[in-house]
Amino acid sequence: MRMTRRRMFAFMLGISAFFGIAWSTARSATPPENAKEEVLKADEVRNEALQKGDVAALERIYSDDLVYTNASGALLTKAQHLADIKARKLVFRSFKHEDVETTVHGDTGVVTGISKSVVEYQGSVSSSNRRFMNVFVKKDGSWLCVAHMETNISDKP
16 A cells, blocks of 8 residues: 555654654653752742741742641641741741752752751740751742741651
């Protein structure tokens, strides 16, 4: 059976489209080489804004649907968390993170580490070490923090 030129052209066009879509899908699923650095930079900008109490910067860094869980287990919205900072109910007396690791999966970045920060929250000062996790999602070219969670590290294993 002989293929006509039209059929051959349609067949080649279909094959080209298939490989083009497959390449595009694979490319979008693989984070760019500098994605880890971008996520770490976004986390650093967030950390600097927290230290300064810069609500305007945090407004841009946090996603509108932020899920924020503090070390006592309180679940806060973006508005509640920013209100605490604005009212100086949440103040960082010192700020230090260690063992920071970053993982990127497509348009999602996860930053983990240990916070040795001294934090005053609603009048109580905490200097206990806390394990933290920040989740960032790339949206419209920017990495936004969509979730934060921290938990106190026990002295016992």
